[in-house]
Amino acid sequence: MKHATFLRFFLPTATAMLLFIALPIVSVLIQSVHAPHDRVVVEVENCTPFGCTKSTVIDQAATERLREEKPQGRFVGLDIYRDRSHLAFSEIGEAWNQATGAGDFFARLMNLPFYRALVFTLTYMVFVTPLSILLGFVVALAVNAIPRLFRGPVIFFSLLPMIVTPLIGALILFWMVDSRGIIGAAVQWLANDPNLSLKASTTLTWIMLIVYGTWSTAPFAFVVYYAGLQTVPQDSLESAMLDGATRWHRIRYIVLPHLMPLTVFMFLIKIMDNFRVFEPIVSFNAAAHAQSLSYFIYSDLGGETRLLSSAAATSVLTIAGVLVLLSPVLVRTWRQFGKA
Amino acid sequence: MMRTMKTALTLAALLAAGTAQAQVNCGVTSGRVNIVGNEFPAIKTVAANAAKCQTGTLTVKSNLTSTHQRINLPGMQGNPAEYTAAIIATSSIVALMNENVIRPLDALVAADGKDIPKNQLITIDGKVMAVAFMANAQHLVYRKDILSQVGAEPPKTYEDMIRIGKQIRERGILKHPIGGAYKSGWALGEEFVNMYTGYGADFFKPGTAEVAINNPRGIAALNTMKALTELMHPDFLTHDNNETNAEWKSGNLAMMNMWGSRTGVLMVKEGNDPKVAENTMVGAPMTVGGGKIPATTLWWDGWTVARNISDEDARATFLALKNGISPSILNDETMGQAVWMIAGYKPAPVNQGVMQTMAMGAKPYPMLPYMGLLHTALGEGIAPFLQGRKDAETTLADIEKAYTTAAKEKGFLK
Secondary structure, three states: OOHHHHHHHHHHHHHHHHHHHHHHHHHHHHHHOEEOOOOOEEEEEEEEOOEEEEEEEEOHHHHHHHHHHOOOOEEOOOHHHHOOOOOOHHHHHHHHHHOOOHHHHHHHHHOOHHHHHHHHHHHHHHHHHHHHHHHHHHHHHHHHHOOHHHHHHHHHHHHHHHHOOHHHHHHHHHHHOOOOOHHHHHHHHHHOOOOOOHHHOHHHHHHHHHHHHHHHHHHHHHHHHHHHHOOOOHHHHHHHHHOOOOHHHHHHHHHHHHHHHHHHHHHHHHHHHHHOOOHHHHHOOOOOOOOOHHHHHHHHHHOOOOOHHHHHHHHHHHHHHHHHHHHHHHHHHHHHHHOO | OHHHHHHHHHHHHHHHHHHHHOOOOOOOOOEEEEEEEOOOHHHHHHHHHHHOOOOOOEEEEEEEOOOHHHHHHHHHHOOOOOOOEEEEEOOHHHHHHHOOOEOOOHHHHHHHOOOOOHHHEEEEOOEEEEEEEEEEEEEEEEEHHHHHHOOOOOOOEHHHHHHHHHHHHHOOOOOOOEEOOOOOOHHHHHHHHHHHHHOOOOOEOOOOOOEOOOOHHHHHHHHHHHHHHOOOOOOHHHOOHHHHHHHHHOOOOOEEEEEHHHOHHHHOOOOOOHHHHHHEEEOOOOEOOOOOOOOOEEEEEEEEEEOOOOHHHHHHHHHHHHHHOOHHHOOHHHHOOOEEOOOOOOOOHHHHHHHHHHHOOOEEOOOOOOHHHHHHHHHHHOHHHHOOOOOHHHHHHHHHHHHHHHHHHOOOOO
16 A cells, blocks of 8 residues: 555544544643642631531632642642552552561552552453453354354354443342352352351452453453354365364364464453453442452542542553553564564 | 222322422523432422423423432533532532532522521521531431340440340341441441541541541541441441342341431331331431430531522522422422421421431531542541451551542642
């Protein structure tokens, strides 16, 4: 394709990406290094149906003057990134100096919200990404092996977890794992412990979230692999069979290498998705046991007093996290295709 | 017989529909009114009565939703504001005050609202900022039959509640006799605010935004909460008001601290287990630690008028909402919906809990610009203590740190 043709072809997409992806990210970056002005607080008397009390309010006139001088807020540099709710450098330094050993240091680190959330986010990602891709692959192989007549309905049922709205799917499971629900009661019976509750135990909550994550995202891997399986060269498979290759050998030496680019692509997408895990935490009411970076953004924006700068800083850190995680794959892709 | 009943029903429905659309002279004929607010029966009544002022040139719209707090501020920041009025409560007015999106009502009250009783006017720094129409609070709800089975009077203190709860468990009547909205987040924060208020300490150093909850009373409040949770269903950190009420309806609970506005539905026989509904009683809120003030907070619900709208629309909004809370809205159906602050209100038995809360001198929820930040920090920070992962002092210290970080970002602290 000529460069000029390519440019004209690509221009609308590039404009849309610039407007709706790049510019908002820049705005989030700017937001994260600014904070609201110092509030001028004055003491006043408030009267309600329950009597009068001394209280404080914001002096709006004084705050308005500050705001007019600098509409962007006060510039705080990287202060928000460094504070206790985010990277907490000074708290880590303190923990390092005061800790009695590695275990104690780790315990102190886990007391900082950002790192606690990071541990859950990474654990979730590390388990859900390969498990959901593996499950999707196995289902795709199974569906590909059954007679064509049954494939339609089976494909439909395999896709159900993805068709059901995530919040609803999670809510149904949430009721099932309740200690009075079918799964919760079954677990109690299996463990022979009537006080066992999936929702009250941090470990079990994490396992539940990981199982849910795998279940709900496996259909994506299944669809992609199923499409990929249709393109596996039949003559290679047939000649392998003539040579006496078992089903396992054919999968291992022909199918898997053929599907490798798809697998890399799915790892990319899934790592990004799982690093931003959010919905299961909300729908399983799991915030007391598991928090993720995305959940922090939600919680900062959902309170009665919104913390925009804090949410912006967490967003930037999330983007940075995704870039770090994807960098090995991105570098490899760049080497492969960039030189051509 | 059946036919006559049907005719009567149809007629009644027609009449009801007729009255709902009947126009009322509200003293204003043109303008734009758009109300945003929470969704529960009492607020629906107010909005519906405000809508009766509608004429060809006066439009009255409303958007009532449980997520009102996410939309009211953005909806009032534009100029002109999309919402001309917000129905808010003790804590949520603060978010609107902080951003300066609601207007003082003194001039409107002087011109058109002299008949609004003084005690309904919420004044902040001498300016009327809202008009309250109902009161709400959390108070004791108990099962008469279960308490009499163990020979106990309704608890007056949280210590009593824990003692009776243990008796109920020991007698094998219920495994988890106590209920409460302890869901991590706003609900859990609110329970701490209640308990800490009962111990009679201040949340902040007076006149400043410096938090002061890490003290012996804060620790005592946490320990009482933990003692309560040991008698609750193990999933308590996932139970909000709705879940707790569902547990109550299933007959799994004997005592709980519940909102007055949410108790009525537990006492009606239709749709409920009659044994549970008939034995559900409301009582005064409990005290704790030998304190005199109940361990609960008083709330009012009221309406405000947006700043960024024309004076004409502001007057139309004021008059429409004034009609929405006029004594004429009280009838058999609306009377029990809330503890109304409207002349002519007669409390129903279900409202006794809130009435007694007021009579006992409960404190209102603190209306401070930075209270919301502390509430969020409490809601996120208490769970590790109740799970046994942190001791009380570290928990409170960490909550103070989380609050201070947020308050610095918001410019309340240097």
